[in-house]
Amino acid sequence: MSTPSFVIGIAGGTGAGKTTISRLVTRNVEDAVTRIPLDNYYVDRSDLTFERRRELNYDHPDAFEWDLLHTHLETLVSGQPIEMPQYDFETHDRTSERVRVEPTEVIVLEGILALYDADIRGLLDLKVYVETDADVRILRRIRRDVGDRGRDLDGVIDQYLSTVKPMHERFIEPSKRHADLIIPEGANSVAVDLLAGKLRMEIEDSGDGDRDTEATSIESPIGGDGSS
Numbered sequence: 559m560s561t562p563s564f565v566i567g568i569a570g571g572t573g574a575g576k577t578t579i580s581r582l583v584t585r586n587v588e589d590a591v592t593r594i595p596l597d598n599y600y601v602d603r604s605d606l607t608f609e610r611r612r613e614l615n616y617d618h619p620d621a622f623e624w625d626l627l628h629t630h631l632e633t634l635v636s637g638q639p640i641e642m643p644q645y646d647f648e649t650h651d652r653t654s655e656r657v658r659v660e661p662t663e664v665i666v667l668e669g670i671l672a673l674y675d676a677d678i679r680g681l682l683d684l685k686v687y688v689e690t691d692a693d694v695r696i697l698r699r700i701r702r703d704v705g706d707r708g709r710d711l712d713g714v715i716d717q718y719l720s721t722v723k724p725m726h727e728r729f730i731e732p733s734k735r736h737a738d739l740i741i742p743e744g745a746n747s748v749a750v751d752l753l754a755g756k757l758r759m760e761i762e763d764s765g766d767g768d769r770d771t772e773a774t775s776i777e778s779p780i781g782g783d784g785s786s
């Protein structure tokens with residue numbers, strides 16, 4: 559167990575590439591990094607039926623349990639472990655499982671509104687916003703939500719137009735002004751390598767970590783095999 563010396567927040571719209579970037583920048587230093595998906599802090603709505611949960615707005619700040627996230631980040635930063643909630647996108651529900659997370663040298667908080675809350679921002683040493691065009695993001699989201707999250711095309715389109723897009727414009731995009739670093743076009747390989755280097759430096763400064771490096775290669779901008 560270590561006391562974290564560096565906390566990064568990675569925000570950006572749905573499908574921007576936040577998860578991909580946080581995986582890429584931490585891939586050679588995994589033992590020294592704790593990744594906290596903001597999604598795990600969606601408010602527990604297991605009191606509602608599935609039908610009702612399906613209609614909720616998951617892109618408004620009120621959908622998240624900020625106090626719990628703040629407490630957990632503070633706990634990790636103070637060198638103590640947390641019991642992190644887990645979230646199931648297929649059922650739109652927090653699961654009964656909790657995962658024990660030990661503090662490491664670096665913490666990466668990643669999610670659509672990772673830069674939204676002022677108290678959370680106060681705990682971040684580096685604030686990153688991933689900026690990717692809306693058309694690329696919706697194409698990625700369709701592929702992911704239909705393929706991995708149990709949705710159908712009409713459902714993804716309805717949700718996008720009714721809540722995802724308006725909340726993006728109202729809350730997510732404006733949070734970009736808090737960023738120290740804006741990464742254009744998702745997993746931009748130059749930005750990923752710079753960020754990975756920064757992480758390695760922080761880890762080395764705190765006296766631990768695997769220092770191997772690997773070049774970053776980026777596939778087609780909407781995933782798949784890149785063929786047309």
Ligand SMILES: Nc1ncnc2c1ncn2[C@@H]1O[C@H](COP(=O)(O)OP(=O)(O)O)[C@@H](O)[C@H]1O
Binds near residue numbers: 782
């Ligand atoms: N630069 C990229 N090139 C190709 N596919 C990407 C890229 N970045 C992300 N993707 C794909 O797009 C989808 C959404 O990316 P993800 O990182 O989960 O976005 P976010 O976490 O911002 O919602 C995933 O299927 C991922 O593999």
Ligand SMILES: O=c1ccn([C@@H]2O[C@H](COP(=O)(O)O)[C@@H](O)[C@H]2O)c(=O)[nH]1
Binds near residue numbers: 573576651
């Ligand atoms: O129950 C839920 C919870 C969230 N969502 C959608 O997920 C995205 C955030 O995840 P990303 O990985 O950043 O795309 C958000 O836009 C919500 O609309 C959901 O559909 N159902």
